[in-house]
Amino acid sequence: MTSFAQGMRLRRPWQIPGRLLLTLKLGEVPEHIPGLRAVIGYGTEKADHIDGGVIDRLLRHHGDVFRVTRLHSARRRRVERSVPGARRFDDVEQITGVARVLRIEVRDPAGVPALLQALAEVPVVDRVCADHLCHGPFAGPFAADEGMADATRVDPRKVQDPHWARELIHLSQALAYEPGDAATVVGLADTGVALEHEELDARLRAGFDSVDLDPALVGGLTLVGNYRRRGNEPQDEVGHGTGCAGILAAHGRDIPPGGAGACGLTPVRVLGAALGPGDKRFGVGALDNIDAGMKRLIDLNVKVINMSFGTPESALSADAPRPHEEIIRYALARGVILVAASGNSGLDERFYPAAHDGVIAVGAIDRSQQPAAFSTRGGHVALCAPGRDILTCGLRGYQSATGTSFASPFVAAVCALLASRAQRRAWPIDSHEAREVLVETARPFSRAGVEGCGHGMVDAMAALHQLDRRIDRDMAEGSGHAPDEIEEVEPHPASVAA
Incomplete structure (x- = not known):
């Protein structure tokens, strides 16, 4: 995903003006922020605030007006887990961070470098970066x-x-x-x-x-x-x-x-x-x-x-x-x-x-x-x-x-x-x-x-063949055979599809 530039010798990815990706720490994503898929597919309005506190103040100070969505949708559909917003995400989505990524668009892109530095210092922020083009x-x-x-x-x-x-x-x-x-x-x-x-x-x-x-x-x-x-x-x-x-x-x-x-x-x-x-x-x-x-x-x-x-x-x-x-x-x-x-x-x-x-x-x-x-x-x-x-x-x-x-x-x-x-x-x-x-x-x-x-x-x-040997060895060890009895086990002649 390197960016494209004259002579194709670029070493800097192109930032998308005014767009950044913000990951909050576990338990810090508010419920009211809609998912990007809902915004694009169903016309849901993007949120105009995040925490009502320091993050919002920094965004408005450095970027003027901003809009925010959750980047990812939950693995479980609404009918499977009938709870609002961020709570539809399961533990794996929360712990790995995908449930906590916000896509933010600010009106004034000139302030993004200072905004990134400021947001990185906020205690509830896990990581933040500018969105960029890749190819x-x-x-x-x-x-x-x-x-x-x-x-x-x-x-x-x-x-x-x-x-x-x-x-x-x-x-x-x-x-x-x-x-x-x-x-x-x-x-x-x-x-x-x-x-x-x-x-x-x-x-x-x-x-x-x-x-x-x-x-x-x-x-x-x-x-x-x-x-x-x-x-x-x-x-x-x-x-x-x-x-x-x-x-x-x-x-x-x-x-x-x-x-x-x-x-x-x-x-x-x-x-x-x-x-x-x-x-x-x-x-x-x-x-x-x-x-x-x-x-x-x-x-x-x-x-x-x-x-x-x-x-x-x-x-x-x-x-x-x-x-x-x-x-x-x-x-x-x-x-x-x-x-x-x-x-x-x-x-x-x-x-x-x-x-x-x-x-x-x-x-x-x-x-x-x-x-x-x-x-x-x-x-x-x-x-x-x-x-x-x-x-x-x-x-x-x-x-x-x-x-x-x-x-x-x-x-x-x-x-x-x-x-x-x-x-x-x-x-x-x-x-x-x-x-x-x-x-x-x-x-x-x-x-x-x-x-x-x-x-x-x-x-x-x-x-x-090596995978078969590993499986045979682990199965033999689980059955109580000594390791030296299974070292030369041949690959299992598992049936293959016709």
Whole structure:
């Protein structure tokens, strides 16, 4: 989610003038503040005050008139929990913070920097930050040939060795062993998908669109397509999300089938479309749009979420909150496996959400089994997957895509197979265990001495076998067998779907 700027070498995210996100401490959110979904969908009036005290005084002093809503809606519907306002949120929503995030709009944006500093000192404030624009694909030093120009329309019949990426990570063998389960659903938070694409229509679940951008507040960007109307049609107008979806869930008519097998795919459009140099389209979205879309996606009970976007830590001030903090905590608390692209800067740096604890950060390798030059490095990177010249779906036909954005879906697909396998054996698995299994079974790069690119290349088949060994070992330990009796237990021959 780096911002877009001249030369695409930006290091500062664009703030949305006059908009901030305020998280209050537990028990401090008043009942009268309406949810954003109620305001947009049902015409509910935004609140014009918060606490009637110090927060309101600061907002009026630095920002003049203001309006406020709760960013997220409760997981439980009103008919399930007939109580007003904030009390509809459950304990997980309250403790992780998603129930306590307020979206505030002030009339005078000039006072926002001082307002942020002042609010951060208020005892009942947990965290506060300016809302900002984010975009995908990532920008960086390699953006000229890896960032914006990350996809080229191709004829799949003329592509040499289209299966190389799948074979490199043993995905075909893994799918023969564990074909995936339709009850395991992958969430894709991106630019949406081409809903009528012949490779995708059979795998797609009902998705939605959380993009709500104002052309006057995007710093001169030229927005195109649908950027003001949230709804239930996550139609892609960029191609980025469609490319990720093809890697996950393609039927396999003209390109390799999706790595998630029989698992479902729920797309959410969190990034709209804007024009870059040469009228090249890229995805752009606001931080609050992305987090709101993620919250709803989690509440739809997806098991894995792929996030091919990110904000560089270098674009944030030292004391600024890290983006997506509450929504990442919430997803992990719900048992969701989170996978994110590490970034395309080619530097040793941290992008968020990939750098958050509990998120599986993925770098990119090429056919030589070496990390790609553009792949962002760092101690938080778990492992790598193919991310150069990947044959996948495009808006109109097919594309050859490059970037960590397209490496991440390979790992998300393997995580979906791990979750399906665990479900088949009645065993719980979360993001932390999935990461452990992946790094334990990662294969080494073709050249030794690589640093900052994780533990190696993902190996789908080895990961499934390792999960079976873990389950067998834990079951044997629970039955009273001594550890040395179970060390060499073979993978359980669990039945697989026909």
